Amino acid sequence: MSSPLKSLHFAVFPLPAQGHMVPMMDIARILAHRGATVTILTTPVNAKRFNSVIERAVEAKLKLQVVELQLRLAEVGLPEGCESLDMLSSTDPWFKLLGAFDMLEEPAEQVLRRLSPVPDCIISDNFIPWTSDVARRLSIPRLIFHGPGCFSILCMHIVTSTSVLDGIESDSELFVLPGLPDPIEVTKLQAFGQSKPNATKPQVSDNSEAKTKEKKGYIERVQEGEKAAHGILVNSFEELEPEYAHELAKAKDKKIWCIGPVSLFNKSDLDIAERGNKAAINEHDCLKWLEGREPGSVVYVCLGTLTHTSLEQIIELGLGLEMTDLPFIWCIRNKTEELERWFSESGFEERVGDRGLIIYGWVPQVLILSHRAIGGFLTHCGWNSTLEAVCAGVPMVTWPHFADQFFNEKFIIQVLKVGVRIGVEIPVVMGGEDTAETLVKKEEVKVAVECLMNGGDEGEERKKRAQELAEMAKTAMKDGGSSIRNTTSMIQDITEQLAINV
Incomplete structure (x- = not known):
């Protein structure tokens, strides 16, 4: 520079x-x-x-x-x-x-x-x-x-500084945000990124x-x-x-x-691995596990640092990943006694075996995403995670929870065209757990992940587009x-x- x-x-x-x-x-x-x-x-x-x-x-x-x-x-x-x-x-x-x-x-x-x-x-x-x-x-x-990118900041500006919500009575009714280059539809709940508009x-x-x-x-x-x-x-x-x-x-x-993308400023593996916090797993152990996988075969799963995922939702997510028969790295924010009991009593770890790597706490996300074995990212659509996936050329399964994440999902799916929706429509409360109306079932996890990883011609187009965006990102920071x-x-x-x- x-x-x-x-x-x-x-x-x-x-x-x-x-x-x-x-x-x-x-x-x-x-x-x-x-x-x-x-x-x-x-x-x-x-x-x-x-x-x-x-x-x-x-x-x-x-x-x-x-x-x-x-x-x-x-x-x-x-x-x-x-x-x-x-x-x-x-x-x-x-x-x-x-x-x-x-x-x-x-x-x-x-x-x-x-x-x-x-x-x-x-x-x-x-x-x-x-x-x-x-x-x-x-x-x-x-x-x-x-925190977010230009798309989401602009969307939030329109919601908070115009009368676009006047006359929209239903929380679930889709409407087009005015003044955007693309026809972006959201609900009132999604526009506010929370369960109460x-x-x-x-x-x-x-x-x-x-x-x-x-x-x-x-x-x-x-x-x-x-x-x-x-x-x-x-x-x-x-x-x-x-x-x-x-x-x-x-x-x-x-x-x-x-x-x-400022994450590309980090050049050494050590800076990348410790970006934000010290990882809960040694980066070398993580990379060693990835080295044994075929290129583009692994799904990386992480729902961010602020999401409080209920035990019921974690179980559904785990069972959905098991049903895909795909190798995966799964980052879980916190290990609880209830979760440990389910893992030990359900036989999940034995059935999945070495096909799944489960990490509790902070992970070296940029290192993981940039590995050639990663073929897809199941993400909460936080802007950092979104941009890190873009930099790595990795398509995404989108699972927004709150705040700007529903706008980021629209950007990933409709503007960038590098993602598959898992189907969430209703935000959760920031800092709160998911509820029955926001629960994603194991079948929905399976369908979305398999669509991303084995998506035929559409899947190939997503991968191609993702790789093009990654090259643009690298060029921008040169x-x-x-x-x-x-x-x-x-x-x-x-x-x-x-x-x-x-």
Whole structure:
């Protein structure tokens, strides 16, 4: 990569959620690689997850540092150490954790003022709105980072800023989102990414009037913070969604810089394996298992870090995978006594034998997806997972749960045309478990997976298209590629803005 146009100092504020933190840590290292000084402000638990990656960056002489901020968790009713959304139980509302992050404004500003030199620019997750006030008081530009890609951000913008939902009474009625390059149909529930469409964001367990007012105020602050931002960074690349990047810039009336896929910045197996957290399985053991499989024969299954899958759903998923007779790697978020009992008493592991590799906890997902043995990915449609599959040229079975995931599914199926739907229509509550109405049966798992892996001419077209997208992604992140040019453009823009502000 080329050297920076000016040695800037960026202060980076990631959201305490793996799907947001992982790409923002990549962005921090990309900027440091360009010669910038980067200070990452996060909490001790989140910092620890990236210790080894940061240490290697410092050893490589990158000007990168992490400043730890202490959360006042007891004041919001959370246990000590509960510092990331994936650590919340199904009964702990996500809003509590964001409330604790709200209390970091003053200590964070004090840290920034003590830094030498004082940061030239703040890069903040969109859901940390108080960084807008800090940037204003420091008289520096603020860029925001959204977790999803341009397509989903634009869809959510249309839902929240237009009257498109007026007159739509049924939660399950399909309607076309206006103003999009493609005819995208969604239901009201899918548009809000949750089981109740009347709330602005995923519901929480406490529905008191005071809490509702507080949540509404928080969302309004997020929206105002976005309006005040100098521009938006997106973990995507122009060739993937050119029309949507253009339309998003028009809709937001802001500069949009697509600077991804940032996962491709990681070159060493160690950086890839430890991207986001240390894996629950040794990457060499995982790759050794894959080496014994035929090219394109293995299904990789992972439903993300925030999904609380019920025991009944896990059983249905497992039985569906068994019925396919295909080799699979299955990542299960948490091992419980009930799950262990089912595995031991049902005979599942004995019947499946070495055909299945089950991993509990964090997995080296990018390494797995990029292995030649992987032929399909059963995914929850989180944007990181979606983009990592695109980079690896792997078609997907789509199983969205909440938030932007239903929009991402539409993008995978209708725009990219590299996926097969498992058939979910109703979102689950973020942080909650699936219910009877959202339960996916083993037969549905079997049909979708087999359709993806043995899809005849349509399957071959999906594979071909997936490989084409993977080549586009690699080109975007090479010297002279669109994302490299956009990173340079962003640095140039911030440099010019600072000159104006002097």
